[in-house]
Amino acid sequence: MAWFYLIIASFGEIFGVASINMYLKKKSWRWLIxxxxxxxxxxxxxxxxxxxxxxxxxxxxxxxxxxxxxxxMGVVVFKESMNVIRALFLTCIICGAVGLRIVS
Structure with a gap:
């Protein structure tokens, strides 16, 4: 159940960051709350x-x-650009979080 809680917690961060973006665009109390x-x-x-x-x-x-x-969410909802460099760093974040180990 703890892993499920962790996944739910990540949605709080995702929507929190999206709310920051909306607050900066609209400057309303609704988005701050x-x-x-x-x-x-x-x-x-x-x-x-x-x-x-x-x-x-x-x-x-x-x-x-x-x-x-x-x-x-930024790419899909806010129409931010996605390029090769951004995709590369996103992959690095995912591999770091997952703990991917490259075996030589």
Missing amino acids: TLIASFAFGFYFLALAMEDIPLGTAYAVWTGLGATGAVI
């Missing part, structure tokens, strides 16, 4: 996940999923 609520939601589920998952692992996975989701 949405931003705070999204991050609070994410932190709550991160705390639940960290009851069973070690801090280093939970934080790495949470930030990796959150950063990846935020980039994908």
Whole structure:
């Protein structure tokens, strides 16, 4: 169940970052409250996940999923550009969060 909580927590980060973008564009109280609520939601589920998952692992996975989701949301929802360099760094984030090991 802790891993499920961690995935839910990453959605809090993803929507929190999207809310930052919307707040910067519209400067409304609605988006500021949405931003705070999204991050609070994410932190709550991160705390639940960290009851069973070690801090280093939970934080790495949470930030990796959150950063990846935020980039994908930026490209899909906010029409940000996707190029080879951005895709390369996104792949590095995913591999770092997953812990991909290259064997030679």
